[in-house]
Amino acid sequence: MTLSIFMQYLTNGISLGSLYALIAIGYTMVYGILKLINFAHGDIFMMAAYFAFFGVATFGLPWYFAFIIAIVITAVLGMLIEFTAYRPLRSAPKISILISAIGVSFLLENLAVVLFGGRPKAFPTPKIFTDVVVIGGVSIQNVTFIIPIVTVILLFALLYLVNKTNVGMAMRAVSKDVETARLMGISVNKIISFTFAIGSALAAVGSMMWSVKYPQIIATMGIIPGLKCFIAAVIGGIGDIKGAVIGGFILGISEIMIIGFLPGLTGYRDALAFILLIVILLFKPTGIMGKNLAEKV
Template identity: 90%
Template sequence: MALDTFMQHLANGISLGSLYALIAIGYTMVYGILKLINFAHGDIFMMAAYFAFFGVATFNLPWYFAFIIAIVLTGILGMTIEFTAYRPLRSAPKISILISAIGVSFLLENLAVVLFGGRPKAFPTPSIFTDVVVIGGVSIQNLTFIIPIVTIVILFALLHLVNKTNVGMAMRAVSKDVETAKLMGIKVNRIISFTFAIGSMLAAVGAMMWSAKYPQIVALMGMIPGLKCFIAAVIGGIGDIKGAVIGGFILGIGEIMLVAFLPGLTGYRDAFAFVLLIVILLFKPTGIMGKNLTEKV
């Protein structure tokens, strides 16, 4: 019985960790290229959930079609944010672009409240996600299997993109030295926009899975997941795609196990992520997979 309970919690932890990993990859890709923490990432995640919600609930689209449209729209939103809020400040001090990112975050949150209302909305979760499979004494939703599979497939696809394609080579070149990349004929603006689009689309995939798992969406829903996924990226080594996935799994499994085996600390579940962040910064500031880098002045 104890083993069944442990396996139930482990399955839930892997599922939650996969969600964190999906969103953390978006953080780490943008940071890897621009050395920018895109604090609007959690709110892009929120907008994607609303795109999917209205696609299904208002326009009566099939869920899979609504999800695809939401992912595409979120990618366009990410590129728009990069073009309007970040690109004009690219040569400005880092603090300016950081303030711009925080401003975009507040703008998206308040825009969502105005456009979509402040009341929570029930996300229309497809039955294929909510059906339950019983294995031994463990009851597992189909979604608990789907989320890790989606995460692993996306991880390998991104690793192939970054390491095996011309676009990936250009992304790595831009991450090393923007000016040299320009001299080599790389269209830097196009590569950066592409990176923002990919990162935002990953946030959208995470939003679809998150909203199906926790079927209630609200304008401020991106705040805590956004912070936790940033922490996951830092734990794994921000700028490293595999590190973001590892950090997501560590954080997700750790949270679930904390609540499962120390129920008295349930109210401190969110605090666990920040305590873990402090520990990582104290003992390995570059994260598990991070490399020591000297920042240019």
């Protein structure tokens, strides 16, 4: 394998890992506060792609305006799901909330089929993303550069929000102890809704980038990316934002590199993520950045 081909695979792996990281952050934020795996997250990702698609293709909006509107609508959708499906069950056993999350996932998928149709749609890709640049004999689409840049910018913005603002302090307080945070005057419901909004907005950004890179959308498009991003969050240490990003990059780069060096495994590409999950659970169940929660006696 020549250096140029290796660099081609590496850039594609970094780009894919950035996408996984963006979506995995949504999983890890919700889990960090509610200790809930939001299995509807992949379908929120799917709905965002349709919002952007209709904004551009049906309403004729400029792509950047359609993307912004789609992100806002997706954030509102995340808050609505939290309000209707999760908040009433907050004091119920965790299994009840998990079942509710799975129900929301199936609801969104079937709702998308009814509203948008079951046939794949070609996502309108702006030319700025599809232009190709050649560096050292490696041909790379602009979107391959744009995705990691967007991911890094949003990561630093999110870390600033969580660590340097009053809202972030409230989020960290709620994640530690909900009842104590409520006694300290923190509006727990607002903080949780805000967390869902941020997580859904990040999933929407990931959805825009995904749809530009792989320009075909369908109602079931969120299933596999959703599962893989959950795996990325677990690999990095679910509940840790930086861990989710690390897990996303590990999963994306290893996925591309393995099928690059071993093309015979291409048909098992999706299975590789689950193999990584099993290995992590066997040797470091809390993930790379996860903390050991066992109390010392």
